[in-house]
Amino acid sequence: MFWQQVVNGLTLGSTYALIALGYTLIFGVLGIVNMAHGEVFMFGAFVGLLLVTTFQLNIFVAILGAMIVGCLLGVILEQAALRPLRRRSVSHLAPLISTIGVSIFLESLALRIFGPQAQAFPASVAGQLLSIGPLKISSVQILILAVSFGLMLILRFWLQKTRIGKSLRATAENIETANLLGVNTNKIIVMTVALASGLGAVAGVLVGLAFNAVEPTMGVTMGFKGLAVLIMGGLGNVTGAMFGGIILGIAEVFSVAYGSSSYRDAVAFGIIIIILLWRPQGLFGAQKGGH
Amino acid sequence: MISFTQGRFVKMRWMAAVLLVLSMVVMAGCGGNSASTNKQSANTAKIGVPAYLSGAGAAYGEAIRQGLELAQSEINAKGKIKIELIFEDTKGQKNEAINAVNKLINKDNVVAIIGPTLSGEMFAAGPIASQAGVVIMGTSTTAEGITEVGDYVFRNALPESLAIPNTVKKATAKYNLKKVAVMYSNNNDWAVSGYKTFMQSLKQNGVEVLTVETFADKDTDFSAQLTKIASLNPDAVMVSSLYQEASLILKKARELGIKVPFVGNNGFNSPQLMKIAGAAAEGAIVSSPWYPGKDDAKVQAFIKAYQAKYNKAPDQFAAQSYDALYIMVNALEKAGSTTDRKKLRDNLAQIKGFQGVTGKFAFDEKRNPAMEATVLIVKNGQFTELK
Numbered sequence A: 001m002f003w004q005q006v007v008n009g010l011t012l013g014s015t016y017a018l019i020a021l022g023y024t025l026i027f028g029v030l031g032i033v034n035m036a037h038g039e040v041f042m043f044g045a046f047v048g049l050l051l052v053t054t055f056q057l058n059i060f061v062a063i064l065g066a067m068i069v070g071c072l073l074g075v076i077l078e079q080a081a082l083r084p085l086r087r088r089s090v091s092h093l094a095p096l097i098s099t100i101g102v103s104i105f106l107e108s109l110a111l112r113i114f115g116p117q118a119q120a121f122p123a124s125v126a127g128q129l130l131s132i133g134p135l136k137i138s139s140v141q142i143l144i145l146a147v148s149f150g151l152m153l154i155l156r157f158w159l160q161k162t163r164i165g166k167s168l169r170a171t172a173e174n175i176e177t178a179n180l181l182g183v184n185t186n187k188i189i190v191m192t193v194a195l196a197s198g199l200g201a202v203a204g205v206l207v208g209l210a211f212n213a214v215e216p217t218m219g220v221t222m223g224f225k226g227l228a229v230l231i232m233g234g235l236g237n238v239t240g241a242m243f244g245g246i247i248l249g250i251a252e253v254f255s256v257a258y259g260s261s262s263y264r265d266a267v268a269f270g271i272i273i274i275i276l277l278w279r280p281q282g283l284f285g286a287q288k289g290g291h
Numbered sequence B: 001m002i003s004f005t006q007g008r009f010v011k012m013r014w015m016a017a018v019l020l021v022l023s024m025v026v027m028a029g030c031g032g033n034s035a036s037t038n039k040q041s042a043n044t045a046k047i048g049v050p051a052y053l054s055g056a057g058a059a060y061g062e063a064i065r066q067g068l069e070l071a072q073s074e075i076n077a078k079g080k081i082k083i084e085l086i087f088e089d090t091k092g093q094k095n096e097a098i099n100a101v102n103k104l105i106n107k108d109n110v111v112a113i114i115g116p117t118l119s120g121e122m123f124a125a126g127p128i129a130s131q132a133g134v135v136i137m138g139t140s141t142t143a144e145g146i147t148e149v150g151d152y153v154f155r156n157a158l159p160e161s162l163a164i165p166n167t168v169k170k171a172t173a174k175y176n177l178k179k180v181a182v183m184y185s186n187n188n189d190w191a192v193s194g195y196k197t198f199m200q201s202l203k204q205n206g207v208e209v210l211t212v213e214t215f216a217d218k219d220t221d222f223s224a225q226l227t228k229i230a231s232l233n234p235d236a237v238m239v240s241s242l243y244q245e246a247s248l249i250l251k252k253a254r255e256l257g258i259k260v261p262f263v264g265n266n267g268f269n270s271p272q273l274m275k276i277a278g279a280a281a282e283g284a285i286v287s288s289p290w291y292p293g294k295d296d297a298k299v300q301a302f303i304k305a306y307q308a309k310y311n312k313a314p315d316q317f318a319a320q321s322y323d324a325l326y327i328m329v330n331a332l333e334k335a336g337s338t339t340d341r342k343k344l345r346d347n348l349a350q351i352k353g354f355q356g357v358t359g360k361f362a363f364d365e366k367r368n369p370a371m372e373a374t375v376l377i378v379k380n381g382q383f384t385e386l387k
Helices: A002-030 A037-053 A059-087 A093-114 A139-161 A163-173 A175-180 A185-211 A218-233 A238-258 A261-278 B006-031 B058-078 B094-106 B119-131 B160-175 B189-204 B223-232 B243-255 B271-281 B297-310 B316-335 B341-349
Strands: A129-132 A135-138 B044-051 B082-089 B112-114 B135-138 B153-155 B179-185 B208-215 B236-240 B262-264 B284-288 B354-356 B359-363 B374-379 B382-385
Touching: A002 A037, A002 A135, A002 A139, A002 A163, A002 A185, A002 A218, A002 A238, A002 B223, A037 A059, A037 A093, A037 A185, A037 A218, A059 A093, A059 A185, A093 A218, A135 A139, A139 A163, A139 A185, A139 A238, A163 A175, A163 A185, A175 A185, A185 A218, A218 A238, A218 A261, A238 A261, A238 B223, A261 B208, B044 B058, B044 B094, B044 B316, B058 B082, B058 B297, B058 B316, B082 B094, B094 B112, B094 B119, B112 B316, B119 B135, B119 B153, B119 B189, B135 B316, B135 B341, B160 B189, B160 B236, B160 B262, B160 B284, B160 B374, B179 B189, B179 B223, B189 B208, B189 B236, B208 B223, B223 B243, B236 B243, B243 B262, B243 B271, B271 B284, B271 B374, B297 B316, B316 B341, B316 B354
Parallel strands: B044 B082, B044 B112, B112 B135, B135 B153, B179 B208, B179 B236, B236 B262, B262 B284
Antiparallel strands: A129 A135, B284 B374, B354 B359, B374 B382
8 A cells, every 4th residue: 555655756846846846936936936837738638528529530640739838828927927027117916816717717717618517638648547556547647757757858858968958047047137138038937837738738637637627616726736836835845845745745635545534635735844944945945146 | 014005006096996897797708697688578578597607516505406307498498388597606605605696686576486406505595585576496405404594495305304314224234334424514403413313313223423523614535534544444334425525535545444334415416426536436325315326218318408508417316306397387387477485385395296396395394305215336437326
């Protein structure tokens, strides 16, 4: 039972991590908490579902399709809710509120288009169960683990080694200085938001596959868990988001397995509070002046 | 960063306002089904229906709405009393239910209310209707103590304090249950009440409870709880939750190799259970006053009319709301008025020997229904009688 619960915790944790990655990218560059991320995640799940059921496409094509739609949503989000406010250099709370607006808009839109019913991926896509000794792992769980760790490694490499990654980090450091140094910061920012939203949409499809419940409000709870992970891992830190997600997932599962399920969230968030008391900047967060 | 000029501030506010208006338009579009331009005449009774029309439990609300609309069209065709239904979406939330009930009573001036869908909503909204002297009748509010919140609160939903002991007794005898696991949603009043009733009747039947696991409405991951339950090898699992969580639990449980029967409360009573869980729903057991296989002309005629109108089979929620509107009309006719709220209440309390699609019906002195339930089990994707 112990190892099965470890597997359960890792699966749950990596879905949290996938969502937190999107939050952390945008926070790292713009210093903004994107409240619409959970709803982009939900939209991605619906697009994936639609591609698989209505258009009868392969699941990997559907994930790609969801990613493209997610990126487009990210571009629209940036143009509609973030850029106009950035030009005016208003308070940091303004984009927070405008993204909340976008999130309500997207949730209502999904309610209108897709209906309130929870929908599931067809059983043929959801993959079969593999038995490894006493362990039962579904192929979706393996896929989620692989995709989230893979994306984390790619992101890290990309941010550290490539030219665009360097421009992105320069923009994160200071937008005006990066501008003076010849970085097209507007382009970098659009790209970051698009990338984060694309990741969110992929996470949506994977979570939809794993838990079989795609519905317009699914982004809300997952979004809050992602926010908790963002804070625990260290704002704007990719590795932190990854490990923060896994820690939260494992903590939740183990408080059910060896404690009482009623205390699940209390234990999980208790751990977050303790971590923050010990390291206020988050697990992997660097101590800097703040935004 | 915080300093900005007056002009910018105004523009920012303007933007926020536009966003707000935009989102409100969309939201209003979703709930926009209550407007009615029917001409008011003396024999038209306005009945308000606050129902769970969007969100995780929307299938309940939709079934209720369809059952009511079918009854409405039949009653209006007869022409003696005309019914006007005013729907409000409560989204399954208490505050929304309170707002809906207040609006129906004070703005729409309804003579009675059928709804809301969840017991938790009724606990919140029932006292308000009762204080205003408006009959409020739940068709799906099965928790204990519902009608105790006010003298104007009625229900034709079979209370779980009757249904669950019935199910547990039958399942215990049939499957020789010795030790079971119990799961329930701990942020839903009705599910918690169902859990307490489960524990009580398990004790009465001498069944040992191995573990109690909780989750919350809208949870989607139950692997931790079910892995724990699988390791304990129970003879059956009792579940108190809405259909959405129940189906995901069934699905995950079968994946983890738990093959025992699952005994549910009223949340299991929806064809959605089989639709979402698929083959995993086999062996789910529940009590219901509604049994579509009943050899009864009224039941079969209802199924046929419902099929013709909505192209799907009616569930328990549709059947109970269908009956509820007929019960209401019965009382309105006896009261001889379509606007007198007090007379309606007194005549409704007197209803006895009403024959509906959910069987013979009467209100007891506490405005709870006196009716019988059949224990059902899912077999080949259908609810069939457990014998």
